Amino acid sequence: MGKLSVSNTHARPPWERTVAISLVIMELCCKQVWAQCHILRCNSEFVAATLELGGGPGGAGGRSTAPYCSALRSYALCTRRTARGCRGNLAYHSAVQGIEDLLIQNRCPKTGPTAPPPARAPPPGDACSYEKGYQQREGRPPEYLHCAVFGDPHVRTFGDDFQTCAVPGAWPLLDNRFLFVQATSAPVGQGSPATALSKITVIFRSSPECTEQQTYQARLGDVPAAFVDGSSAAGERRGGPSLGIRSLAPGRHAEIRAAHIGTTLVVRQNGRSLSLAVRAPREVAGAYSPEQDLQLCVWGCPASQRLAPPAPSALAARVHCARQLPAKDVYFQACVFDLLVTGNATAAAAAAVAALEDARAMVGDPERVHLQPSAAARPRIPALLLLAAVLWWV
Numbered sequence: 001m002g003k004l005s006v007s008n009t010h011a012r013p014p015w016e017r018t019v020a021i022s023l024v025i026m027e028l029c030c031k032q033v034w035a036q037c038h039i040l041r042c043n044s045e046f047v048a049a050t051l052e053l054g055g056g057p058g059g060a061g062g063r064s065t066a067p068y069c070s071a072l073r074s075y076a077l078c079t080r081r082t083a084r085g086c087r088g089n090l091a092y093h094s095a096v097q098g099i100e101d102l103l104i105q106n107r108c109p110k111t112g113p114t115a116p117p118p119a120r121a122p123p124p125g126d127a128c129s130y131e132k133g134y135q136q137r138e139g140r141p142p143e144y145l146h147c148a149v150f151g152d153p154h155v156r157t158f159g160d161d162f163q164t165c166a167v168p169g170a171w172p173l174l175d176n177r178f179l180f181v182q183a184t185s186a187p188v189g190q191g192s193p194a195t196a197l198s199k200i201t202v203i204f205r206s207s208p209e210c211t212e213q214q215t216y217q218a219r220l221g222d223v224p225a226a227f228v229d230g231s232s233a234a235g236e237r238r239g240g241p242s243l244g245i246r247s248l249a250p251g252r253h254a255e256i257r258a259a260h261i262g263t264t265l266v267v268r269q270n271g272r273s274l275s276l277a278v279r280a281p282r283e284v285a286g287a288y289s290p291e292q293d294l295q296l297c298v299w300g301c302p303a304s305q306r307l308a309p310p311a312p313s314a315l316a317a318r319v320h321c322a323r324q325l326p327a328k329d330v331y332f333q334a335c336v337f338d339l340l341v342t343g344n345a346t347a348a349a350a351a352a353v354a355a356l357e358d359a360r361a362m363v364g365d366p367e368r369v370h371l372q373p374s375a376a377a378r379p380r381i382p383a384l385l386l387l388a389a390v391l392w393w394v
Contacts (some may be wrong), residue, residue, distance in 0.1 A: 037086035038229050039095055041212070042078035046071060049115050067115070069108035074115040075099055085215065085228045128210035128237040130262030130281065142262060142281040146362045147297035149173060150268075150275035150355040151348070152188055152196050152341055154334040157300050158285050162330040162371050164309065164337055165301035168195050173276065173297045176288035178261045179204050183276065183296075188342055196273035196342075202256065202265060210242040210260035211235030218267045218274060223247075223254050235260065264362070268354050271347025277358035309333055309373065314340055324349045329370040331356045 049071040076099050079092065086092035103110060127133065134142045145158040155163050167185055174181040180203040185195035199219050206213040212235075215228045225247035226232045235242025242260040247253050256265045263280040278297060288295070300306075314336055321335035322328075331352045338348035359369050 037089045037092055038082040038212070039079065039086055039089060039092040042075060042082065043091075043095060045078060046075040049074065065106055065108070069103075069106060070113050070115045072099060072103055072106070072108055073110070073112060076103075076110075077114060081231070082229045084230065128207075128235060128242045128260040129239065130260055130284075134262070134281070134283075142283065144262075144279050144362070144364055145282055145285050146359060147173070147278040147280075147285075148276070148355050148358060149183055149197065149296065150270075150277075151273060151334050151338045151351045153183070153185060153273075153275075154330070154337070154355075155296050155300055156330070156355075156359070156371070158280075158297055160368065160371055161300050162373070163300045164307045164334070165296070166195055166305045166307055167296070167301050170199075171301075172295055174278070174280075174285075175292045175295050176284070176286075177205065178207075178284055178287060179258070179263070181265070181276070181278070181297075183274075188272075197275065198273075200267055200274055200276055204243060204258055204261075207235075207242070207260050210237065214243055216245070216254075216256060216267075218254065218269075220269065220272060220274060221251075223252050223267055223269050223274070225250060225254050266358055270351040270354055271342075271344055273347065273351060275351055275355060277355065277362060279362035307337075309337065320345050321349060321352070324353055325356070327370050328373075330373055331359075331370075333373050 050068065075095075079086075079096050079099065082092070102108075131142065146156070147158050148154075148156040151164075153165060153167065155161075155165055157163075167183075168187060170182055170184045172180065172182050180201075182201045183197050184199035184201075186198045188196050199217070202216040204211065204214045204216075214231075214234050216224075217228055218224065225245050227234070227243075227245070232246075233241035233244045237259075240259065242258065244257050244259075246255050246257075248255070252269045254267045256267075258264070261280070261284050263278070263284055265279075266277040268275045268277075285298070288298075293299070317336045317339040318332075320339060321332050325332040325335055334355070335348050335352035338351060339345055342348060356369070360366075363369050
């Protein structure tokens with residue numbers, strides 16, 4: 001093996017070696033902590049930018065400090081963009097303080113041009129397009145499953161079971177190899193067993209070729225069209241990013257597309273409740289281990305958390321919901337339930353109608369869009385999902 005020689009012409013001053021060593025130590029120590037904090041990416045981009053400058057500011061070769069100052073300002077900008085997800089992160093706060101010191105030491109103005117982002121080669125072929133990759137591998141498009149959680153809350157599982165659940169607090173909707181989705185519910189009123197979604201958290205797990213880990217979070221009154229780090233896309237590739245967010249109603253709607261796992265999630269706010277709709281390939285939905293056995297989208301809510309459907313005598317509520325939901329399906333039933341529990345006719349109908357629209361967009365078979373209460377009430381084990389999970393982990 002040959003030895004890598006380093007020219008003395010580009011020898012680095014002690015302060016710069018200290019910065020580089022500190023960044024490496026932070027990366028080694030903090031790689032598994034605060035995964036939603038992207039300070040390591042900021043560190044890497046700064047190191048790459050300064051490596052291209054040779055001796056750094058005022059170093060050998062008589063290079064100007066202007067490019068180095070631009071790199072520092074880019075570093076500072078990167079830390080500001082990831083600030084929200086880095087609260088309490090020692091590596092982040094150390095980097096921010098170090099940037100301030102270096103700006104002062106090198107007499108760099110805090111405002112001015114920034115260094116261009118490093119060019120990243122996209123992965124080859126269709127490695128980050130699940131649909132294209134599956135089509136090439138299997139010779140057919142993937143089969144998609146649909147899950148929805150809305151209202152107070154009602155759960156339509158991947159197996160087309162439909163349940164109304166209490167589930168107060170935080171509960172996992174999905175927990176598999178590719179993503180984790182958690183919904184937090186709060187009581188709709190004092191003494192009421194019903195709850196409504198108040199927060200939704202989505203974690204897209206890291207995919208080495210396609211995207212680093214990203215976290216999305218929505219709360220009542222704040223359905224952002226961005227991840228927690230402020231970005232609206234991640235994972236550069238041919239044909240578009242691996243992860244992307246768009247909004248049709250800013251603050252009340254967000255659609256997240258994860259091309260690398262062929263999955264779409266839609267988050268909405270209707271009245272004082274959030275809702276979530278998911279469209280995922282069967283292979284992705286079933287990629288969980290036996291220990292990941294609590295997933296409302298897969299198994300539904302525990303029997304102790306299920307609530308009875310509305311009484312047939314609730315005539316006024318039924319008349320109101322039938323105006324917008326003429327099919328006497330589970331969405332009509334959910335509208336009636338929510339109206340009786342909350343008394344909010346507008347929000348109850350809007351949540352059910354939006355959930356039905358999402359089902360029409362996400363369910364490939366039109367005959368499976370409208371679930372009938374009698375059929376949806378039968379407890380069924382999603383056998384194909386269970387088989388997929390077993391085969392995945394064998």
